[in-house]
Amino acid sequence: MSFPAGIYAEGGYFFPKSVIPYQSIDNKFATGGGVFIEIKPQTKFSIGLRAGFRYASSKAISYITPGNTPSDDGYNYNRPEPIDLNCKQNYFVLPVKISYLFTKSIFAETGIETSWLLNYNYVKKKPEYSWRIGAGYKFSSKMSVSINYIRGFKEQEFGPIRYNGELYIQKQQNQTPMFSLSYALFDFKK
Numbered sequence: 001m002s003f004p005a006g007i008y009a010e011g012g013y014f015f016p017k018s019v020i021p022y023q024s025i026d027n028k029f030a031t032g033g034g035v036f037i038e039i040k041p042q043t044k045f046s047i048g049l050r051a052g053f054r055y056a057s058s059k060a061i062s063y064i065t066p067g068n069t070p071s072d073d074g075y076n077y078n079r080p081e082p083i084d085l086n087c088k089q090n091y092f093v094l095p096v097k098i099s100y101l102f103t104k105s106i107f108a109e110t111g112i113e114t115s116w117l118l119n120y121n122y123v124k125k126k127p128e129y130s131w132r133i134g135a136g137y138k139f140s141s142k143m144s145v146s147i148n149y150i151r152g153f154k155e156q157e158f159g160p161i162r163y164n165g166e167l168y169i170q171k172q173q174n175q176t177p178m179f180s181l182s183y184a185l186f187d188f189k190k
Contacts, residue, residue: 002040004184006142009033012150012178014056016087018171030056030176032093044101054093054115060085060170085161087170090119095132105138113150117158122169124157130174142184151175 015027034052097111113130117123130153136146152174160167 001042001190003037003188003190004040004141005037005186005188006035006182006184007033008036008050008052008180008182010052010054010178010180012176014058014174014176016058016172016174017155018060025172026059026061028057028059030054030178032091034093036182038099046099046101048095048097048099048109048111050093050095050097052093054091056089056091056174056176058087058172060087060172085168085170087161087172088119089117089158091115091117097132099136101138106135107138107144107146108135109133109146109148117156120158120160122157122159125154128156128174129153132178134178136180141187144182146180146182148178148180149175150178 010033011031012029013027014030016025018025032052032054034050036048036050038046038048040046093113093115095111095113097109099107099109101107110133111131113132114127115130116127130150132148132150134146134148136144138144155171155173157169157171159169161170162168
């Protein structure tokens, strides 16, 4: 039995799914890092816990109706106006994952991720839960890379986001393909 521990860095394409009518989201990126520890009861199977921070950014384009707007023909219409809401999200994340080594180098992994959104006064889901599934490659006993698809179980609602003096709430379901590089600094053996 061994207990490798180390650091990791991650980066991915953040494309949350909008759950608000008449809204689209421009996809951006997510990046982060932290520490990990694994429990390897045998050579092919491991359980890992990570603790780290993640920054995710996206831009929501919503349409609001500001009130009666006079038109060229003299009538008043409620015309929707687009507004851009920059959604910068800082998370503390605790992923728990199970890995299985198929060959000497190739592995599959899955797990649950618990995260807390830190930089908004209003957050509906505290904590937020996501599932993850992926595969990876071990370069050595110390270094590995993996790609995971991470998706929230439910939508997240947060805010306020300020735009032209007004406050808005954003509602979305998070999803990200995430690339991760891990390096074990220690390997405690029992």
